[in-house]
Amino acid sequence: MNRRRSPIHPVSSPPPPGLFRRLGALLYDAVLLAGVLFAATLVVLPLRGGEAFRPHDPLFFAYLLLVVWAFFGWFWTHGGQTLGMRAWKIRLVSADGAALGWNQAALRYVCAWVSLGLFGLGYLWIWIDPQRRAWHDRLAGTRMIWQER
Template sequence: MSNNPHPTIKRRLISMVYESLLGFAVLFLPFLIFEFATQASHTAMMEHLRQALAFVVLGCYFIHQWSRDGQTLAMRTWRMKLQANSGGPVTARTAAVRYLLSWMWILPAVLVALTLDLHRWQALGAIFAGILLWSLTAFLDKDRQFLHDKLAGTRLIQLPAPEKKKKV
């Protein structure tokens, strides 16, 4: 186990908001190409392909970043790093498992919204409720790690603040 402290839940949630904005940037070019290739078709099949494209592109991004050096851009900004529970780097396989498990933040709420035929604000409310409930899983762990990290065998650590440069 690492001696580094764990980031606060608040810090991780704020980082996730930043991460979601970066996710839109990561998806921009693949979606632009997709829209040109499909002539912006909105058939049911094309909508499912869009969702699959987002899932794959985001998966490639996160798995690559986590297994490369344990950090995405948002994690660098907030000085957090992902590591294996052993303290070592995260393998691509472990990163893939973490990526799949991280969908538990929203998947149950999406399924509830679909089952109850919720639309717009009600569906969005269900998703926010699901995110809130999943964030509470951190209180099940003494180091306040979220359940998807616990199940994947990973942990987020807080990196120290960079040393301030002395004025000459």
Template sequence: MTTLHKKPLHNKQASFLRRLGAWFYDGLIIIAIEMMAAGIVIASLDMLTYLDLFSYGKHLDVSAFLAADPIWSKIYPLYLSAVFIGFFAFFWTKGGQTLGMRAWKLRIQNQNGSNITLTQSFIRMGTSAFGLGNLMALFDRHNSSFQDTWAKCEVIVLAKAN
């Protein structure tokens, strides 16, 4: 009786170039998501203004209002930040891969192969310096990045499918 075995995960840490490729793909995706998130706010405020349920006051348009209003100028960036953080936290904690990481055959995980926690994802984002923490992978003999060291996780290269 024969059993089919899946190829095991490589324990090889992801190189800087692979990380950069995934970062670029994810950058394009998150830009599109942020544009949709911003569009929802802008369209909603424009609709409320059209229905005379909301007013921009002394501001000419919605962008001027969002930039200058004392409350909205703080809420709007927090909302967009939450969308950004939520995207990465969701994908990293649920499957260990963002869409860009999937394209580049990368997975973020704990040393034992389990998914990282929400706390680890927050630590990783907070110490990544918007991706610049990956530069450490150029100089570390294990290709570990700054954010992976602090979050106590690793980004590995997955085995190719048969």
């Protein structure tokens, strides 16, 4: 007698978010980040006697990169979502589903600049990777998931 049992299927999770959803979140964050960088500039402007920064001042550029890192690092380690990610209903987690630590967030941040700097190839990798991970996700051991309601 051939008995066929009906498998119990757990509620399947939706596929990881694609490139356009991630870029939408990044664009949303870029608008917010512009305001944060403006405020960060206002904070240090009095230290220069009110003088403007030179266009290619490496110290000021490093300061702005640090501000951007603090922005993303804080959101990634405190809930896994920037405001843009929240609006687009995606969350960043470790490969095992746990929250990110600061070291993992730092590695992802640096690798994301590399992914972007190489003509965006690290981001385009999402179209090739079966788990839809960008280079910086693979290197930092992170993944994006759909935000549960």
